[in-house]
Amino acid sequence: MVARYGEATEGLFEPGTEADPGTVAEEITRILRLPAGQKPFRSVVDFTGSNVDEVNAVNRSSSADFLSRMGYRELLQIKK
Numbered sequence: 001m002v003a004r005y006g007e008a009t010e011g012l013f014e015p016g017t018e019a020d021p022g023t024v025a026e027e028i029t030r031i032l033r034l035p036a037g038q039k040p041f042r043s044v045v046d047f048t049g050s051n052v053d054e055v056n057a058v059n060r061s062s063s064a065d066f067l068s069r070m071g072y073r074e075l076l077q078i079k080k
Contacts (some may be wrong), residue, residue, distance in 0.1 A: 012048040019047040037078075 013019060024045050025073055044052045067075050 012050070014049065017047050024046075 027043055031043055042056055044056070046052045054062050064073075064076055067073060
């Protein structure tokens, strides 16, 4: 598995994809410039087309359900 790691990782990217790490820095800078209360909880920079936004949505829904059932629904809101 270790020997195949590089090939497996390269296979995640569509041919011609430029996975520039500077894009991550640009996204961080964009978020830091947002006014208080408008910053997202998560942001995705996905060069692999791995449907990370969909996975995060399922995680949010599952967490909300769990916290609600536990009686901690107030933890789902950020107080300003």
